[in-house]
Amino acid sequence: MKVTGIIAEYNPFHRGHKYQIDYCKKELHSDYVIVAMSGDYVQRGTPALLPKHARAEMALRCGADLVLEMPASVSTASAEAFAMGGVSTLNELHVVDELCFGSEYGDVSALQELAEILVKEPEEYRRLLKGFLSSGRSFPVARSQALMEYFKNPRNFTGDDFDGDLTPLLNQITQILGSPNNILGIEYCKALLRLESNIKPVTLKRRGMGYHETLPAAAASADPVPFASASAIRELLNSASVLTSEMISRIARQVPDEASSLLASSLQKNEYLAENALDPLLSYCILKGNADSFCNYLDVSRDLAERIVNRSNEINGFLQAASLLKTRELTQTRIQRALLHIILDIREVPSAVPYARVLGFRRESSSLLKEIKRSSSISLLTKLADTDSLVDETSQKLLAETTFASNLYEKLLCQKSDKKFIHEYQKQLIIL
Numbered sequence: 001m002k003v004t005g006i007i008a009e010y011n012p013f014h015r016g017h018k019y020q021i022d023y024c025k026k027e028l029h030s031d032y033v034i035v036a037m038s039g040d041y042v043q044r045g046t047p048a049l050l051p052k053h054a055r056a057e058m059a060l061r062c063g064a065d066l067v068l069e070m071p072a073s074v075s076t077a078s079a080e081a082f083a084m085g086g087v088s089t090l091n092e093l094h095v096v097d098e099l100c101f102g103s104e105y106g107d108v109s110a111l112q113e114l115a116e117i118l119v120k121e122p123e124e125y126r127r128l129l130k131g132f133l134s135s136g137r138s139f140p141v142a143r144s145q146a147l148m149e150y151f152k153n154p155r156n157f158t159g160d161d162f163d164g165d166l167t168p169l170l171n172q173i174t175q176i177l178g179s180p181n182n183i184l185g186i187e188y189c190k191a192l193l194r195l196e197s198n199i200k201p202v203t204l205k206r207r208g209m210g211y212h213e214t215l216p217a218a219a220a221s222a223d224p225v226p227f228a229s230a231s232a233i234r235e236l237l238n239s240a241s242v243l244t245s246e247m248i249s250r251i252a253r254q255v256p257d258e259a260s261s262l263l264a265s266s267l268q269k270n271e272y273l274a275e276n277a278l279d280p281l282l283s284y285c286i287l288k289g290n291a292d293s294f295c296n297y298l299d300v301s302r303d304l305a306e307r308i309v310n311r312s313n314e315i316n317g318f319l320q321a322a323s324l325l326k327t328r329e330l331t332q333t334r335i336q337r338a339l340l341h342i343i344l345d346i347r348e349v350p351s352a353v354p355y356a357r358v359l360g361f362r363r364e365s366s367s368l369l370k371e372i373k374r375s376s377s378i379s380l381l382t383k384l385a386d387t388d389s390l391v392d393e394t395s396q397k398l399l400a401e402t403t404f405a406s407n408l409y410e411k412l413l414c415q416k417s418d419k420k421f422i423h424e425y426q427k428q429l430i431i432l
Helices: 015-026 052-061 079-093 108-120 123-134 139-151 166-177 180-194 217-221 230-238 245-252 257-268 275-288 302-310 318-325 332-344 363-375 384-389 393-417
Strands: 003-008 032-038 066-070 098-103 200-205 355-361 379-381
Touching: 003 015, 003 079, 015 032, 015 098, 015 200, 032 052, 032 079, 032 363, 052 066, 052 257, 052 355, 066 079, 066 363, 079 180, 079 355, 098 180, 108 139, 108 166, 108 180, 108 200, 123 139, 139 166, 166 180, 180 200, 230 245, 245 257, 275 318, 275 332, 275 393, 302 318, 318 332, 332 393, 355 363, 355 393, 363 379, 379 384, 384 393
Parallel strands: 003 032, 003 098, 032 066, 098 200, 355 379
Antiparallel strands: 066 355
């Protein structure tokens, strides 16, 4: 039995995601593909466009065998903690052979070499990083510049094919560190190294649109873009002043045929969320809190807490607040995560996920579930009502935090669409 793991958000699921699953099955010869997926909130600090069960069903319809939910605190954490949470979940199942992830660079050996530097943190690198941070740069920028300076010293490069010319190497590092999926790939490699995992990293070169590239207006009405990105699909939806049947059809055509009906149905029923759903909740939390209380939440520094209080009168929306509060040191995405953690009452992120909560699976993959139950060192949760006997107090706390976050998402969805509220403990597994 060969099993490949994928860590994903599927926000929403698109053709590139199906291409990755197909690659695992056809090129890596995987018998099963397990997906560790973000729940109802995602890493950029916003609600997911579609509820997690809908996204899990999209993945299963497109070839995934088992979809697990990452807890809310992991799904909304920094890239490093997000990667560690996903990798630790897959690692503790003790059935996963490979971790497949997309990257703009497409060469896993280069990502692994950079990951080793970041894990070992040689003295020279630490000194460079401290210097760039002291100059006021954000951590991602400081880390990239520290790595560039570190490799300008030929003694720090151990590549077998190094011929003394640093230019190709520095161009390579610039290319890698300038792309978000490369950076996340490095974090996956770091997590595997820190866990001393036997899982082998495999990277698949991204195809089609760039991470932040948007769909041209003409493409929305013509043939679907072969590999439209998730951000491009969301932007196409946000750009619609009126969500007509024609527009819904155009948007749904950007995802695989197996998943398009699910996306179209969610849009027709108004069962999707944008960032503005959080506007009133943020206003309430800011009115209720103060600088000292804000500092208790994940990703909220003292400086950011004081900025929130000092500029509270100017805040009138979630994205507007993140834009208003960003600084040279704090990116908008980091602030969105911090604001979301205030709303969801998230105070820390676990170093490892102590359970694997199942969102759905394919019936023909029942032997995979049996093997996980036999081999896994963490509990496999298929029914939340039965969790009291399966997980310890720490796990219960993490599960309760995620349950609250999901129930809040469901409430926001119900207010928007007039659908009937279904408590998280009453949600049914997706079984295909």
